[in-house]
Amino acid sequence: MTLDPDLRAAVEAFAALPTVLVATDFDGALAPLVLDPMDSRPVEGGMPALTALAALPGTTVALVSGRAVGPLRQLSGAQKPILLLGSHGAEDSRRPDGLALSDEQRTLLQRLQDDLAALVEQHPGVRIEDKPAGRVVHTRGLDPGASSAALEAALALGARHTDLAVTPGKEVVELAVAHVGKGVALMALAQELGVDAVFYSGDDVTDEQGFEALADDQDGERAARRLTVRVGPGATTAQHRVADEPALVEVFRTMVAARRGAQAGGATVD
Numbered sequence: 001m002t003l004d005p006d007l008r009a010a011v012e013a014f015a016a017l018p019t020v021l022v023a024t025d026f027d028g029a030l031a032p033l034v035l036d037p038m039d040s041r042p043v044e045g046g047m048p049a050l051t052a053l054a055a056l057p058g059t060t061v062a063l064v065s066g067r068a069v070g071p072l073r074q075l076s077g078a079q080k081p082i083l084l085l086g087s088h089g090a091e092d093s094r095r096p097d098g099l100a101l102s103d104e105q106r107t108l109l110q111r112l113q114d115d116l117a118a119l120v121e122q123h124p125g126v127r128i129e130d131k132p133a134g135r136v137v138h139t140r141g142l143d144p145g146a147s148s149a150a151l152e153a154a155l156a157l158g159a160r161h162t163d164l165a166v167t168p169g170k171e172v173v174e175l176a177v178a179h180v181g182k183g184v185a186l187m188a189l190a191q192e193l194g195v196d197a198v199f200y201s202g203d204d205v206t207d208e209q210g211f212e213a214l215a216d217d218q219d220g221e222r223a224a225r226r227l228t229v230r231v232g233p234g235a236t237t238a239q240h241r242v243a244d245e246p247a248l249v250e251v252f253r254t255m256v257a258a259r260r261g262a263q264a265g266g267a268t269v270d
């Protein structure tokens with residue numbers, strides 16, 4: 001598999017920078033979408049390439065997902081020093097205590113749980129994924145009419161509880177009592193690390209927040225050095241696009257080789 005020449009040149013330029021953050025979405029970017037979200041597995045070569053990147057000097061690697069950190073770690077097999085930002089950035093694997101919910105948020109989560117039990121009774125086949133700070137309504141596998149009816153019911157529930165953060169996706173609605181957003185989480189991590197540039201890849205509407213946040217980075221030089229890649233079809237503000245998960249793995253492999261080459265060649269490294 002060969003990369004588009006423009007993308008290859010961009011990856012090589014990015015790989016030569018002294019300090020970088022390489023972040024990616026998991027589902028639909030590194031792992032093909034599947035019927036049961038717990039059957040998800042990274043595509044061959046993906047985690048080895050990210051693990052190799054994370055071992056290089058000046059290189060921080062992060063998985064940024066809507067999933068909770070626990071399942072994300074289990075399904076990806078990611079180990080330190082790869083960072084995990086879960087629940088759209090509301091969870092950070094570096095904080096062992098996880099999420100601190102207020103009493104109000106705990107009460108809201110319980111009411112959400114009760115309302116979703118009723119929703120599942122009215123919409124058979126809907127699956128509810130538990131997260132530390134919310135619940136996700138999945139309709140993948142339902143026929144289109146049943147799916148859209150269930151998603152509308154979930155959105156209505158979100159509209160009723162005005163303190164919930166509602167995030168629609170592909171055959172999915174997330175209802176969260178604490179919400180950060182991938183863009184906010186990415187910027188916060190980039191700022192904290194003080195890196196020269198950030199790479200981000202993803203396949204869904206929530207990832208567009210990440211692409212936009214990196215483009216709007218207040219550090220104009222870091223914004224100019226960003227590298228954003230949309231995986232698969234759909235409107236995007238990312239700079240580049242790859243067809244599927246294996247093509248994204250090729251981007252990471254190219255980055256590993258280019259970065260090793262740049263670092264061996266005597267480029268300045270912190």
Ligand SMILES: [Mg+2]
Binds near residue numbers: 026027029
């Ligand atoms: Mg995704």
